[in-house]
Amino acid sequence: MAHIKALAMKIAMVALVLLVVLSGFYGYPVLSTIVLSLLIVAVSYIVGDLLILRKANNTTATISDFAVVLFMTWFAAIPIYGTEVPFIPALISAIIIAAGEWVFHKYVSKQVHPEIEGVYSS
Template sequence: MSHFSLILSKFVAMLVLLYIILNVIFGVNFMNVVWVTLILSIASYLIGDLVILPRTNNIVASVVDFVMSFGLVYFLVDAFAFDSNLFTASLLSAIGVTLFEAFFHSSVQTQIEEENNVNPGRYNLQTEVSEEIDPLIDDEDRDNK
């Protein structure tokens, strides 16, 4: 899968998740949810999946995604003049995004391993055999030939 398809699948899954949490539960406008999802999915893919995940493991990348998603959702939803319980909305969104990211990281790690796996091809090489190095023939048999 290419980077575009990974970002697109992440965006769609996060949009569904954040729509349920932010729009249905907390009443955030749908277009605001789309903007938050777009910014969060691109930022978490670039920072969490391409920079941190290859250098660490799934747990560290998920913790970074939790902190990043909490902070981004908190400040972006606050910027869109959200009047309800901002901390709870951000916390539930960050928990949901982190649970999704834990599964998403396995597909990203598989993608990175496939890109780094280089198949050198087959080398059809043979060893050279001659009379001088044939261990089954004695010196006397060689002289007689």
């Protein structure tokens, strides 16, 4: 149940940011942005939240999530949108999501990985 709550929170956060930035400000299709959000969440939850956060710390996991969001928004969006997303919207999205990830990792450390001590303080 902890994973379901965490995934729901992460989907909401990533989708909201991408919908505002990519669809709201840059006019990308809403449904495609939701698909991109789900792909980003799938990759970043496994890599950043389940693997890296357990082995390293919040800073490292947040940097990892920043990189995943940046590169997936910049490059993986090509088959979804049929065109590339310019670097600046991808960067803006990645920065905002990384800030949210910093806080999200504190939640994950306490609720999903309670065996990790001190991760949420770094």
